Amino acid sequence: MVKVIVNADDLGVHSSIDEGIFLAFDKGIVTSASLLAVGENIQQAAHNAAAFGLPVGLHLSLSEGKPIRMRKGYLVGNNGHFSRSPLDIIMRYNPLRDGESGLHDLRAEVEGQFERLLDLGVDLTHVDTHQHVHLNKFVSEIISTSAAKYGVTRMRRCREPLFYSMLGMSFLGNVRRLNFAKWMLARHLTSLRQVPLRSSDAYFGLSFSGNMTVSVLKRFFETISGNETWEIAMHPGNPVSTGATTTGLAPFYASPRRREELAALCDPEVKEVISRRGIELVSWTAV
DSSP states (O other), rough: EEEEEEEEEEEEEEHHHHHHHHHHHHTOOOOOOEETTTTTTTTHHHHHHHHTTEEEEEEEEESSSSOOOOOTTTOOOSSSSBBBHHHHHHOOOOGGGGHHHHHHHHHHEEEHHHHHHHHHHHHHEEEEEGGGGGSHHHHHHHHHHHHHHHHHOOOOOOOOOOOGGGGTHHHHHHHHTTTTHHHEEEEEHHHHHHSSEEEEEOOSTTTTTOOOEEEEHHHHHHHEEEEEEEEEEEEOOOOOOTOOOOOOOOOHHTTHHHHHHHHHHOOOOHHHHHHHOOOOEEEEGGO
């Protein structure tokens, strides 16, 4: 039987986004979420997740938001917020360039984000990263050792196959969003990283990032087979206007695509395909 983790990223970023995620858990097919430790609504989100019984992991950010412990260095801008693009971090970031303190500062920030959630009483099921920055080898290694320190045994691995039957869907949109380039980069770097944490057998969310519509989800659930465990990364929510916050994350959660993903996750036709094909929806605890 195919098992699928339907994970909603960015819980805690803003109350409007969080409302959409909890709706997708209550009325839709979401089975798991990832808490953004640097999000402005993190305390309320952690409380609500426990109240609703939503399994959650850490959504670690090094590219957006205000650091918890890191105050200077390559990743931090003059305004005290993370300032580097995810591609820059993935391809160029080497903490050793900041001298002997570089690795120490990175480890302190990673551990600080773990500890922020643990201090809120969160029972972490897994760890993943905002904008996939754990594809950087230094970041991946420190997250792995820190996760072990805090008893977290599962981490996202972006092993996404190419669905040839789906290439024509949202083709121009995927090209404009550089999704195929992201997919190729992630496939290459993932093949080079041997992470000592458990993960799903396969992943879906890169090649259709920003285009996870009803038709895409239906085709995905119609296509997968075998006895593998998949993770789908989704970004549902009720978008808010830019300028509604001072955390440096506003443009990120203003996208109307979030409402489209929320609708897709609650769509009855998507649910029908899952039921008809006998697909089991699970959380990260099944890995």
